[in-house]
Amino acid sequence: MASITLDAERRVHADTGRVRVAAVDVLRSLGFQITSEMATVVEARRGSAVRSAMLLPDQVPLAARLHLVPADGDRTSVSLHLTDRAVSVIALGVQEPYVAAFQTALLALDRALTGLDPAAGAAGFPQPRWWARAPRADNLARHHETGQRLVGGVAARVNERLSGGRRSTGPSLWEGIERIVFRSPAGFLAMDMVTARTLLAIPVMIGSRRDGVPAQLASDVARLAAVVEGRLGAGGLGSVEVAVTEEDRPAFEFLHRQFGIRSQLPVRTLCTCRDCRQTKVVNLDLKRLRQRKNRLKTIASVVQTTYENDGEPNPFLIFGSVFQRSKIDPDFVCARCESTVADEQPVTFCPRCGDxxxxxxxxxxxxxGHDFEALAADLPAWAGTPPPPLAPPPPLAPPTPRPSVVPPMPTAPPMPTAPPRPSCGICGGTYPVLWSVQILDGPHPRPLTVCATTPRCSPPSIAPPARIRT
Structure with a gap:
């Protein structure tokens, strides 16, 4: 849970696509890495918890989520949610750097929105809402405890994080959803979240590059994307259903055809230098293979150098090993002016002429003149028809007469069962060692068992934690 948050609401007289592009540019200019960009939701993060634990708050860990909703007419409602990624009080014990970072980010966003709608900026935006979990505390007193928690997090997730584990398939609010079933009067179509996220990336491209796209089609696609992302934002587990009305069905079928076309063509990223406009084509698959190789080298280094003579992990050795193996070179370097900032957009190549x-x-x-639509000519828009209504059940047979006295069934003694193994009260996992802590539930203390393997599973305790061996 975050320790300090900021929520701000803004309403501007501008198209949602333009607002999203301006907001993403602001986040990137502030050093944020965009982790998820959809038509109505943008998530980004910046900084490192390791840097905070080493008392180097030059880039404090922040997380940002933008929610953009089309309002009356061509207005757009923007909701900004900034958090400290649960480390400001737990790790550093300070809030001042995060307050300053929040104010800087909000001021930059307000300037960008004022550029799109000067009248809204002149009238003034509403004041943001602040929330802090705990008062300020001394940072040095918590430093060693934080290092131990980060060590546990590294030990628990080193294989997934450093060896190229599963990647996020959308905003954090979509976690737990594995499949979407689209239903319309013409039938239904099921797809996994990776495919659905790729499908929803097309409205983002259309909103950013509308050249040659009819205004009505762009509006229909944006409306459909808002409906789908709104349903996914409501959360769920496993499979969720999204109703596609007859009005939205042409837009959905258009997106499905575009997805079918792009799935048969090579995918590249065109990086355009922001300073000199030099372009460079990047293959993300090759980049991921190189990153995986570097992460596997980091695993070997961490395993070999982060344990003391008694076998206990040392957090400072872990930090030093990670810093030695961490990637220092930027992701992009312009071959013309050596700038390290670029705008990225997905591109492909014509299978006939290579353009x-x-x-x-x-x-x-x-x-x-190659016809791209021919690549999706045989792609079915709907995988089937709606299931027919269930047939009425057959009439029940008359009950069979039973004897007036029924002999009791023999009862077997209950099988002995092992006592349940304690688990973490936050993530639900079982570990060899757990900790008993006392947390505040409103004004009252409440006992809680945690694993302390990640910052999320290490809530602040008002009493000394007690070790529990399972």
Missing amino acids: MRTESVLDTCSEC
Whole structure:
């Protein structure tokens, strides 16, 4: 749980696509890494918990979530949620750097929105809402405790994090959803979350690059994306259903065809230098393979150098080993001016002439006239028809007469069962060692068993934690 948060509401007279592009540019200019960009939801993060634990708050860990909702007419409602990623009080014991970082981010966003709607900026935006879990505390007193918790987190998740484990398939609010079933009067179509996220990336491209896209089609696609992302934002587990109305069905079928076309073409990223506009094509698959190789080297280094003579992990050796193996070179370096900042956009290539296609909607190649729609000619829009209503059940047979006295069934003695093994009260996992802590539930203390393997599973305790061996 976050220790300090900021929530701000803004309403501007501008198109949702333009607002999203401006907001993403602001986050990137502040050093945020965009972790998820959808039509109505943008999530980003910046900084490192390791840096905070080493008392280097030059880039404090922040998380940002933007929610953009089309309002009346061509207005857009923007909700900004900034958090400290649960480390400001737990790790550092201070809040001042985070308050300053929140104010800087909000001021930059307000300036960008004022550029889109000067009247809204002149009228003044509402004051943000602040929330803090605990008062300020001395940072040095918590430093060693934080290091131990981070060590536990490294030990528990080193394989997933450093060897290229599963990647996020959408905003954090979508966690737990594995499949979406789209239902319309024409039938239904089921797809996994990876495919659905790729499908929902097309409205983002259309909103950012509307050249050649009819205004009505762009509006219909944006409305459909808002409906789908709103349903996913409501949460769920396993499979969820999204109703596609007859009005939204043409937009959905259009997105499905575009997805079918792009799934058969190579995917590259075009990086455009912000300073000199030099372009560079990047293959993300090759980049991930190189990152995986570097992470596997880091695993070997951490395992070999982070244990003391008694076998206990040392947090400072872990930090030193990670810093030695951490990637220092930036992701992008311009070959012309050596700038390290660039704008990125997905591109592909025409299978006939090899021309690079940068448009958001693929229909016909302007160089050779190749028909991209032919790639999805045999793609079924709907995988089936709606299931027929259930047939009424057959009439029940008359009950069989029973004897007036029924002999009792023999009862077997209950099988002995092992006592349940204690588990973490936050993540639910079982570990060889757990900790008993006392947390505040409103004004009253409450006991809680935690694993203390991650900052999330290490809530502040008002009493000394007690070790529990399982």
